[in-house]
Structure formats: structure tokens, C-alpha cells
Amino acid sequence: MAAEPDLDAVRALTLAATGGSISAAAAHLGISQQAVSARIRALESSLDAVLLVRSARGSRLTTAGELVVGWAAPLLAAADDFAAATAALRTDRRGTVRVAASLTIAEHLMPAWVAAWRVSTGDDGPAIRLEAANSTAVIEAVRSGSADLGFVETPVAPGDLGSVVVARDAIVVVVPRGHPWATRGRVSAADLAATSLVVREVGSGTRQALEDALAHAGHGDFAAPAAVLSTTLAVRSAVMGGLAPGALSALAVADDIRAARLVPVPIRGLRIERPLTAVWLGAEPSATARKFLEVVAAVTASG
Template sequence: MALNFHQLHIFHTVAEKGSFSAAAAAMHMTQPAVTMQVQTLEEYFGTKLLNRSTKKIELTESGRILLPFARRSIELMRETDMEMARFTHKLEGRLQFGASNTIGEYVLPPLLVPFGRQHPDIAISLKVMNTTQILDEIARHTLNFGLVEAPVVHPDVISEAVMQDELRLIVPTGHPLANRKSVALEEAASYPFVLREEGSGTRQVMEDEWKAKGMDPRSLQTVMELGSTGAVKSAVEAGLGITMLSPSSVKHELSLGLLHAVSIEDASFKRQFYSVRLKSTLLPISAVAFLNFLRERYEQTNKQGSKPSRKRKGEE
């Protein structure tokens, strides 16, 4: 009998979760199947790996020694998938993932087209929702992974940076700040705000930077909280207040002069877009290929943006 990676993965999950039932739920398996795989692994090594005499599973001495090797094997498998996905051209199946509002509605659509051309046999199922909802669906195994606008700190979740973005102050035409290139944070805070709902990544990034500058976000004159970026844009365009959004989500309105983007002088609202997934699951190769595609596209865009423009003949 050969050593089986799947059994190591199950053993690692049982050890992390502290019970067979919790591991079974996390891995979308039945509890008897999880128990059988751990028993088979114990038979392979010829030693008990887990003590089952208490309500909570405890590692034996041999189990404690095996655990870091199991963890390393899982990480190595993930790294292997990431590297080999670069060379995988024939992929098929359904890719199910979630994305928070800004990413799903404004950042991803132009990227899905070239990815679809590269992998025409992958059927993409994308749900646009806020970060809290995405995590709930990942925990229920109805989504493979999610793309969110702020890091997620959770013992069962892996969060990895994929792309970068920056929020700016968005104001309507005719607003006192509309013709300003930049404004101080305290001055911006003196105007009424229209904000995304609590739980959205955009709002979290804004509030985190506000707190870092010693200001309480609750002190803002929040006249309205809305559940989508589109609704926020409409409210700001109507003159109900100003907001903080990604310029990528207001490109059309900026080009038409309906809204204006203003920098905040003494604060940085740069943020990463993160992929999130359960520690206890391995992503399908199609998901790994898609995340690699996003990283490579972002790197290419950054390199192009950082190149100095060539002066035409005759220019000084």
C-alpha cells in the first residue's frame, strides 16, 4: 500500500478541526468515510495517530510528528497546481466562484472575455455579493473560492493577494470639491457621505484607513447606506452626498463629467483584491488557472503603466 496524499489531507483536517464530524463537514464527506481514511493511514504507518478516548480528538506523539509533514504536503500540492496551471491549456468543467460588488461588476467583466477565449470549455458561474455572503457560501461548499476587496482573518480561510486597487473620493458635478485635485482628510469628512452597507469590502477599507489616521468613521455625516455600488453612484450623482469608490467603478460617469474623482492628501486608500478559500479544500485546476491569469494580467498592466512614455521626434 502506497502513501496517499488524500489520506494525509484528511488527517490534517481532522487534527485542525479537532473532530471527525467537523472534518467531514469541512471536506464535504461522510464521517464514516473520514474515519476509514484515517484508519487506513494508521495501518500504513503501523501506529495510532489520534486518541479517540475523549470528546475532542487529540494527537498521539506520532500524530504530532506527522502533522507538519502533512501540512507541507498540502502546501506543496497547492504550489504544484499553481505552477502547472500555467501550462494547462485544455481545461473544462464549471468554475463556481463569488466576487464582491466592485470586482464582480466592474473589474472582472473585461477580463472574463480573454480568459474564455483561452479556455472555451470552462463554464463560469459568478455570483456578485458582499464579502460576508461570499464567506458563507464558501463554508457551505457552494462556491470554490471568492474574490474580495479586503483581507479576511478567519482560522478556516486562506486569503491571498491577487490584484491591487485604490479608492478615491467621488463627488458630483457642481460640488465644492469637484474642481479640486486633492483635499485634506478632515475637510472631506466635513461633507455628507453616501456609503456602501456594512460588510462590504469597500467600506471596510475606507474605515480602516480612517481609523489609522485617528478618526472615527462613525463621526461621518452618513446620510445614506446602500447595498450596491450602482446605487451609491446614483445617489452621489443626484447630489445626496459624496463617497469613496474605486475609479474603475465610475469610469463611465467620469468620462461623461457626471462625477469627479479627488485624491485625499494625507491618507492612502490603496487596497489589494484577495482570493479567499477554505484551508481544508484544494482548488480545482481551473480555479488555479483563473487566479494565475488574473495575477499575470495585473502584472502586465503594472509593467505597462510604469514604462516611461517615449517622446516623439521634436518634443523636448
């Protein structure tokens, strides 16, 4: 029987990749950088593969590391679900708010929202049960009643659901520092449309916003993607690896741009902005969901 994976090590690797550095993973986990490095080295040793390349500019996944992080996503999600379920056995929380959120919102905004919710309601208040998926899947979860509240990135909210815009985001075209576009200045919308990009899957709000903007600018006949990947992390890694330019949420690449791991490319005559929208079934959200939206609004206003 194969050895079971070390969840602590797998989580450390995932956080180092997501945050772009060992220090980011250490800060998230509340442990030292040395402890994070030790966990990742132990995982590399157990798999007999180099997973993370470390440098003065940060850390990036190898091809093997990208595969491991991708395979680990459902494993870590299941572990988190298990922890939440067993926590419910130990506490008497008054109900649960079932929230489905698009991947960008779940990764970059939801942690602060949930933390503020816990401060607002206390440890014994209603729990937030989060499911992360693309915007299309989130909408279907709300329609089916499996989620009380959804957060999506689509340019237009579905007309059959109640909705409110909670924040705004932009889609940024990014390249690694050595790419010709990194020093070219502005690129035309026509050049962008003619270039094969690394993009998210169909159903992703990020991809829909990009394609809608190009079509609106008169470039609806765009090139076939260089790669279609199902996570923001995978798109970032592919772009950093030099596969092709990519289009990602400004929220998702802000740290990479600050650290010069990625370079934003202005597109002449094209600025892709989109609303981040809460959706629910019926005329009004439930009372608890409405209170959560009030917390979200307060966090957004303070940020």
C-alpha cells in the same frame, strides 16, 4: 394580469446607466445606439415614466429609473442564470467552477477574466458560474463550500481561508461638478470624516476600506452616512444627483471621471488603497480553480 417586463429593454436601460451613455450600452449589446434608444423609449412608454435623462455629457437615471434598475437586478440575474442553465443542457462542459465575487470585481474585472478563460479552455471547457455579492457574503460562500473560489475587496483576507492578492484598487472620494469640493483642491481627512457621505452597506469591502483608513488616520468617529446603498450604481447615481459626496472604487468611477460626470477629490494625508484577493477553502484551491487563477494573473499582468 400585468404585462411581463421586456428583458431586452430593461437590460439596455441598466447598461446605459452603468456605462453612463447610450453608446456604451450599444457597444456592450452589439447593436446600434438607435436600437438601444428605441428599447428604452418603449420601456418608458410602457411604464408611463421618464427613466433616463440624455444629454451631451452622457445619460443618467431619473429617480424612477434608479428604482427600475434596482428592481431589475434580480430579474436580470435570474435570466442570466436561466440562460447558463439551459446552455448546460446543450453542451457537455467538463465541470463548473463556482465563483463568488464582490460587486466591484464582478462588474469591472470578471468579464475580462471569464472571456480569457473561455479563450484558454474553449467552448467545451469548464464553465464559470458567477455569484456577485458583497465581500462578507463572498467569504461566507467560500466557507460554506457553496463557492469554489471567491474574490473580495477587504483590506485583510480572512485567516481561516487560503488567499492570494490578484490586483490592487483605490477608493476615490467623488462629487458632482457643481459641488464646492470640486474646485476646492484637497480636503482634509478631518473634513471627510465630519461629512455625511453616500456609502455602501456594512459588509462591503469598499465601505470597510474607507472606514479603516479614516480610523487609522485618527478619525474613527465619523459622521453618520447621508445614505447607505447596496450597489455601486446606486451610490454613483446618488452622488451625481447631488445628494452628498461618495466613496467608490477607482475602477467603478474611472469612466465617470474621464467624462467629467464626477470629480475626484484628493484627501490630504489619506490615500485609500486595498488588495483585491482570491480566497478558497483549504490549503490549496482545486485544480480547475488554480487554472482560473493563472488566467486571472495573466490578464492582470497584461493590463
